[in-house]
Amino acid sequence: MNSVPGVSAPADGLPADRPRAGLHALVVEDEPDLAAIVGDYLRRAGFDVTVLHDGTQAVASAQQHAPDVVVLDLGLPGLDGIEVCRQLRTFSDAYIVMLTARAAEVDMLIGLSVGADDYILKPFSPRVLIARIDAMLRRPRQADAEPEPDAPPRRVRELGPVIVDLDARQVWVGGNHVHLTRTEFDILAALIRRPGVVVTREHLMNTVWDSDWVGDTHVVDVHIGSLRRKLDDRGDDRLIETVRGVGYRIDTPTPSSAR
Template identity: 60%
Template sequence: MVVEDEASLAMLVASYLERDGFEVAIAGDGHDALNLARQFDPDVVVLDLGLPKLDGVEVCRALRTFSDAYVVMLTARAEEIDTVIGLSVGADDYQTKPFSPRELMARIQAMMRRPRARTGAPAGMARPREVRTFGDLSIDIDAREVAVGDATVSLTRTEFNVLAALSRDPSIVLTRTRLIAAVWGPSWVGDEHLVDVHIGHLRRKLGDDATVGRYVRTVRGVGYRMGTGLGLAQ
């Protein structure tokens, strides 16, 4: 779904998506975008920040209440605060105008290649379900479900992928570069600040304090790693 009030740009982006095999719906304002999303359940939403009636941030916030579509935010303003606000409501990536449609397609293709399920076991053999635990935090990799204690935590696809990457080998510290390669793909090009925004949003949802690092620890000057779930390791 392309949500853009500039008709010529919307048609241009749509034409590139269609060349890549997508079926495309176009909305010119925020209200129409939400109605379309409820009808068509898109896999990817290219969402302009500066929309009439309902801006892109509000559309993204509402979208996240019923959809886990990948969201790429388009903005004509390069100020960091716009990026932070957009990503904090669940956008997966952003693109600053003017932009190359081919670069946008490359980012979308990278997102769509993110692994969603592991390779199945040989026929006739049941594969044990993979659930990773850190104190009272449980991460069900196969079901893509996360819980803290008895409470289910609702994460976006990108937030879950960040947590899955960190928890794959909890003894390893992942730099921003390695996290971007694992979650956004090695071909992604952009500001590494993207990682910090998603880590911050993930911590808020998990009820994790950055100064304690029960679940996600900051290793100063290096990157991030999983905590024990019991507080800052000594």
């Protein structure tokens, strides 16, 4: 098992069991040995695990079993990983980590833009994969859009044609609802909460991912690119301004009444 393609660390010395009661992980990888290693690590981390090798079967399984985490290879028979991710996002809010041997930024961007939360380049360490999943699980899931009867008004921000409901986690552009992935929304919210301030990539990593994150800050730039496209944020008067070599800044939002 130590020489399995795609794995950069041996599979022995698995991490100690950690409670993940009730959490289900779906592993979709067409290399059986690699899929077995990833599934083994996830089981030792406390997940119930389903391992599949075909994209079409993966979508059907996710519809039936509603996984909490999906580890998804890009190169799959049946449906490729991009199309699987696209279809999952029509009915699932699972955390999705893409595994890819494609280092080109365009491939990462496509994967993230259709709803993946993170990507890991092959070869990778299964321990790193588990650490990345742990970081995602510490982030909140989609908030309930319906407020409590006696709850205070929701926090809504207007930024030109963009309206952001921070509590309902919803966004409109020019009156049209825009679907953002969990990660894209969290990045936008982190910028809005520090209006007019340059937010470094490191701060976004610590806020949106986790202070124990083991990836690189380039993932922030990829998500920002996808976020800008969905917000139609382009030209000289951009909502999200790049501060070269540092991070990003968003103009001061204007409070609005709840929708």
